[in-house]
Amino acid sequence: MNFRRVFCTAALIAALPFASAQAQNRIVRVIVPYAPGGNIDVIARTFSKELGELMEETWIVENVPGANGAIGTERVARSAPNGTTLLFSADVHSMLPLVVKKVPYDPIKDFTPVALVAKAPLLFVVNAQKVKANDLKELVTEIQAAPANFTFAISGAGSSPQLAAEMFKVRTKLDLMSVNYKGTGPAVTDVAAGHVTMMAVTPLAALNLARAGKLKALAVTSPTRFEGAPEIPTTAEAGMPGYEVLNSYGFWGPANLPADQLARLSEAMRKTAQSAKMKQRLLELGVMSTWESPKDFEKHIVTEFDRNRKIYEGAGIKPE
Template sequence: MRTLHRREAAAALLALPALALGRPAAAQNSRPVRVVVPAAPGGAIDVIGRIYATRLSEKTGSPWVTENRSGANNTVGAAEVARSAPDGKTLLINADIQLMAKRVMRAVPYDPITDFTPVARLATAPLVLVGNPAGTPNGDLGALVAAMKAAPDKFAFANSALGSMGHLSTESFKRRAGLDTLVVSYRGTAPALTDVLAGQTALMVAPLGSALPHLRADRLRAFAVFSPNRSAQAPEIPTTAEAGMPDLQFTLWYGLWGPKGMPAEVVNALNAAVREVGAEPAIRARLTEQGADPVDEDAAGFARFIGTEAERNGRVAQEAGIEPE
């Protein structure tokens, strides 16, 4: 593991203490922070990542440049960050899929947990089962399951990526409902949802924020949210528990990582900055528009959450028969 010398760490922190001290001008001459989003533009990871990156750039006075590096189930962009110097100038914004890389792919050039430094969990968001109105029944979740059992070939699922929370919840739903239905994986939420809207695939378990504009325009039909409670953004959509599947609960989350070996002072400064941004009413409102809620959690708490989540997701993947491809 590479350890930064004090001089290097001080340079890396140039932009960050300015935030806490209210002196963004001190950061003006620092080099930009490169934020890698390993998913396609327009999806939930991209939108939520840019909300944070834009505001952090404004607050620190140092440019935060967001780059989309999609492909291979979000591993292309993640691999770039894993290879970067741990100086706080190259960061990864990804979702829960970050933990699943080796469970869905045989050749991954990094360890999704040990080769990264957890910095902050940004936000959480509900998942919703949606369908194209022309290709799904106008009824509740029970009516959908009955139609799928009667004609399984008519009801393929779109999936944002192998190993995503949407993928895990889709496979769990299929198993609990006794369905054998095709799941088609895409390179991100946006292209997957586009095909559902076009009727190329009938169904998707999607981030609520991504689906909301289409639900309100009647371009999509909602069947259930995979949360313990109904969402304040769409209270008319019942939960899976209300539909008779109480153990079918999955929540999306989004996080910020750096390469392994980042100095604690850099991690803590970044974490504090993220939490300050997440507490701002304007940012909370923008996240609400995406069906998401900010998370107020220190870096150690995020690391503990990752450990628990990785164990849970591995168990779900095993139960669903998800194997590396």
């Protein structure tokens, strides 16, 4: 795939003040292609509030759910490339065509990556009453003894939790049944209730339940322990080295976003993501604040797409 050339020089950024008479009256709509209350929605609102104040603009988050996120995402793809309509999403944005047929846009060609602003590991959780294992190695042994007793909850097509589930199956060579849900909330609720055995899920959705004893967190899917939950071991410490999945969150604009708008937006996001206030706020949500430039973000998207495509192909997953 060819990278879109993105010009985001320091000189251009310096020449673009955040506030101006025009900017103060500008409304920026941030489209979240999922229902309110989920991880993506909460992070989008957290960033949009700070960005609006920094840039002296009105930033409005609009939830446009449906079709695994495709309806709201297509709205951004078809919008005018003037910086007033942005998409906030996660890795599922680029992964959706790997699991869903006829997505009405190209997740790479039809968008301009603006900035990657946050990352989060997943928690590998199991039902606390039905599963005896205390780490991943013990879990594999327990499943091998009675595989029919174990099921994997999937919170959305093309999501990082689905990727984590398929990676687990491939790594362990276990043929586990997946139970598909339309959102994270119902999936986590069913795992906690024992209707489904396990899942990989964002810390925001599961950490409190794990600390309350309703779920058992066996590992965090990152190479190092997560600062927001240092008591939970990494997958390597839990007996499965190399089993790592990080969920990345960022802003996109429609294709052909002008270089001046791109530079202005990305620099504001850098300042916001790197502020002590935002880092602490996101940590409370189970997320790590970060920032990648448009060019680096685009490389990240393409690299992750290629890696995930190979994982899904290895698992025999085809678009449906």
